[in-house]
């Protein structure tokens with residue numbers, strides 16, 4: 001018997017009981033109807049619901065939300081619009097490269113401009129489309145071309161289906177004598193029928209490209225034909241374009257940037273977005289000059305600008321008076337210290353709100369923001385440590401063991417000795433001391449340890465290594481790795497070395 005089948009305690013038929021859940025929860029709470037005896041619940045959620053709500057609409061603080069207003073980005077947005085307006089005149093817009101550090105609003109601004117462009121093109125009935133590709137996810141030439149080909153094939157199919165339905169209407173009108181054949185582009189009904197046959201044949205040929213398996217040339221050909229199927233201007237937005245170049249070189253960009261000379265009906269323009277200012281150094285000079293016809297830079301936000309951005313969102317996201325006055329300035333100040341990242345600022349504000357909600361506080365205050373800052377930092381560390389390769393985890397664990405045993409500012413030799421022992425215990429290959437030194441430098445770059453080179457006079461130079469992350473949490477993350485979990489049992493042996 002499932003929970004749904006079971007009879008209710010007060011004998012109410014299940015259907016009626018289900019409907020009682022459809023009642024607005026707040027009304028129910030106010031009327032005191034949902035007490036323990038009525039509902040049979042033990043009040044697990046009642047306490048949580050009874051406090052004043054903090055959020056009115058939390059979704060607007062999530063990264064997936066596209067804001068309608070983007071304060072402090074009007075210069076960049078206007079510049080993009082000035083370039084892309086060519087598409088609405090049926091001309092080819094210059095290619096655009098957008099640069100800026102993470103969280104500076106590049107994607108949000110580009111998406112905003114694309115939406116406006118597509119809407120205006122519909123309004124004036126000018127064929128213009130924007131296709132967005134995130135190259136962090138779609139990172140090979142094959143996948144980029146296949147994804148684009150399939151989008152255009154889908155659009156072409158929809159276009160042909162609309163045409164077929166129009167032709168069916170026209171045929172009917174001519175047949176019934178409502179419209180004279182001379183008033184149509186066709187001589188007679190036979191002309192309409194042969195056009196229908198032609199279009200149906202084309203529709204049949206429109207097959208999606210598989211996501212693997214074809215030679216790249218064939219995928220390119222399908223993509224090319226799908227774009228050129230009808231007259232239009234296409235803007236291809238390649239977000240995180242540097243990831244594509246890093247992973248699979250500049251062939252895709254080379255092919256896309258030379259397409260226009262071969263297209264008959266359509267025109268293609270590329271909009272590349274990158275966090276990495278230097279990625280064009282790796283491009284073929286022809287691709288570099290074609291892609292960077294126009295460049296737009298998104299500078300980091302300062303604390304005042306972040307404050308405005310947060311205020312705009314907070315007005316929609318939070319209940320009135322849920323935030324104390326210092327919350328937004330503090331979130332803005334923390335995020336400004338971290339290279340002016342709006343995503344970080346919004347994360348902080350949302351997390352602070354969630355912490356306040358969890359502690360059933362009526363307001364979000366400064367203490368919640370500080371706790372949120374610690375939590376986000378810890379989450380980052382946990383994620384970085386969790387995804388380290390096993391060898392780096394072993395090196396890090398060695399440093400933790402040394403610190404836990406009161407050995408601070410350890411040197412590479414000490415780390416290496418413990419590391420060797422751990423490798424034996426977990427049956428891992430032992431790397432050379434030189435490789436271990438490299439792994440320590442990587443951990444330093446990730447901000448997990450701090451390694452400074454100190455001179456020991458005539459004994460040469462060595463590294464003094466200390467942990468930059470909280471020891472307990474980091475250890476717990478390492479031990480959660482199944483390969484390292486055995487280490488827990490051997491800790492006493494390692495400890496014994498220090499006790500002697």
Ligand SMILES: Nc1ncnc2c1ncn2[C@@H]1O[C@H](COP(=O)(O)OP(=O)(O)OP(=O)(O)O)[C@@H](O)[C@H]1O
Pocket residue numbers: 062063064065066067069070071072073100101102103104105106107108109274275309342343346
């Ligand atoms: N001027 C702004 N006004 C309102 N929200 C903004 C503004 N700039 C950025 N944001 C918000 O900050 C977050 C990050 O922005 P976005 O994704 O556009 O950054 P990005 O520069 O593309 O970063 P990345 O390079 O990491 O992808 C998004 O939630 C976005 O809505």
